[in-house]
Amino acid sequence: MIEKAIVFDIQRASLHDGPGIRTTIFMKGCPLDCLWCHNPESLSASRQLFFHYDKCTQCGDCARVCTENVHNFVEGVHTIDYDKCALCGKCVDACNFNALKISGKEMTVNDVMVEVMADVDFYNSSGGGITLSGGEPLFQYPFAKALLKRCKELGIHTCVETSGFVSPFKFKQLLPIIDILLFDYKITDSEDHKKYTGVPNQAILENLNAAYRYGTSIILRCPVIPEINDTDWHFNAISELNEKYPKLKAIELLPYHDMGNCKRISIGINETLTEVNTVLPETSNKWIVQLRSLGCDKVKIG
Ligand code: SF4
Ligand code: SF4
Known part of the structure; x- marks a missing residue:
């Protein structure tokens, strides 16, 4: 079967989505709807x-x-x-x-691999590879699985940037073909998680635990949004995860940036997070200091 997906961007020579020089494939479709999303054009799984x-x-x-x-x-x-x-x-x-x-453009695994293979020498010399991003790349699960599998067969390093919101049964099947997970940790309380992202977080936490126990290398990515999750309670919960999972590769804070608002208007979504401003560097630095004081010595700005 030829697996296809709607891809909205492929960035070559990417340096921020995992180690080395990477090709990042941005796939459309996400089961969450976070108001702070900086890629709102990825929310719909369709072209637009x-x-x-x-x-x-x-x-x-x-x-x-x-x-x-x-x-x-x-x-x-x-x-x-x-x-x-x-x-x-x-x-x-x-x-x-x-x-x-x-x-958004419909692409087969072969189409994407043509772009991926163009930079294979750079991956080899830099320790890079591919990163699946989105949207939620695992939302188009058969395609994501086929692409990851093909890369692993060719010895190409794989990262997946995920909300973790995917069926635990399916998620476990992917663990042998993912080298690094860039795993989001958004909101601690499940009710609040549902309020702000549209889904509860039980399956997400279950998948995080499964990946850690499997031995997958994990970078925990924590978007911090003023007035929503910049609370002592949430930071304490991050430090508890740091204690529970001492082999986390890193914890990256992703301070809120308002660039998603313009993109929302560009695709006809009127609801924006206008009451929250882009986080200033001094505020992010304060959060880093706070988390380090709680024992998170691997925390940095993502
Ligand atoms: S706006 Fe009109 S011309 Fe443009 S893509 Fe849509 S239907 Fe076609
Ligand atoms: S510049 Fe504006 S009005 Fe002119 S074709 Fe482009 S979108 Fe339409």
């Missing part, structure tokens, strides 16, 4: 129209080619009726200012 409103000159060429009346200009504002878009791509081609794109 993406509007760079800051590049738009309001020339109107997009409206002239669109047969679905998606593009409208009301009192000097270019509005988009995303629900009507048939994803034909005509407006993308018509726009001379690169203000429009279709986010």
Whole structure:
């Protein structure tokens, strides 16, 4: 069977998604809906129209080619009726200012491997490899499994950046073909986890435990969002995980950045986290000091 997935970006020569020089494959689709998501175009598993409103000159060429009346200009504002878009791509081609794109492309494992293999010498010389990211890359499970398996057969190092929200049965099957997990730890209380991400965290914690007991190398990634999880209680819980799992490779704090807000507007999502500002370096440094005082000596900014 040919496994396919909707991929919204492939970044070559990536240096921040695991060791060495890597190719990061960003897959669409996520079962969570975190308001602070910095890749909101990954939430939907489908292709979608993406509007760079800051590049738009309001020339109107997009409206002239669109047969679905998606593009409208009301009192000097270019509005988009995303629900009507048939994803034909005509407006993308018509726009001379690169203000429009279709986010997401269907790719087979072979398609992705062509891009992966182009940098194999760099992986070998730097200790790099591939990283599956998203969205939640395990949401398109058969494709993720097939791609990881192919890489391992070819001796390519594999990282997976995951929320951990996947069936424990399926997750365990992947452990032999994942070298490093970049595993999110978002919110301690399960009810709050559900409130802010849309799902509870029991299965996530079960998967974290299974991966650790299996011996997978794990970098715990902790997004810290002011007013939501920058609490002593949550930091204490991170330090308890650090004690429970002493062989964690690292703990990375991911301080909130508001760049996801613009992207949400670009794909027609109106709900944003406007009341929270991008975290200043002095605040992140304070969190690092606090966590180190709690015994997390491997903590750093991710
Ligand atoms: S064609 Fe491009 S620049 Fe012109 S109105 Fe449409 S989106 Fe804006
Ligand atoms: S992709 Fe096609 S249907 Fe969608 S807005 Fe552009 S021209 Fe219209």
